Amino acid sequence: RADPAVRARYVEAFDGELAPLRGTSGEALVGEMEAAGDAWRLAGLAPRLAGRPVLLIGTGNDQVTPHRVHHDPVVAAYLDRRVELRHHLFPTDHALSDHRVALARTVLGFLRKVLP
DSSP: OOOHHHHHHHHHHHHTTOTTOOSOOHHHHHHHHHHHGGGGOGGGGHHHHTTSEEEEEEETTOSSSOHHHHTHHHHHHHHHTTOEEEEEEESSOTTOTTOHHHHHHHHHHHHHHHOO
């Protein structure tokens, strides 16, 4: 939030991913994230998820939400709080364009294990 250059990169990245969205912009999305602040930090949910099964999917070639910033810290927070975490980092882009079958299999496998 404090670095205007980082903010500008986020706005630009979101602007490049707006094809499936209508009525918004990179600027609007970043503004919404800033307004939400820590309330949108997934790592902050760890205490409430302790003892519950959670599937977390990340992507290794994501230019919009790099895993080192968005996936890895959540994994660390959840493991630290004993969340029953299963996480996968697929070597693909933000949309999982070439890993959608693998994603579907991963989700189905997770659901088979955790649902009665």
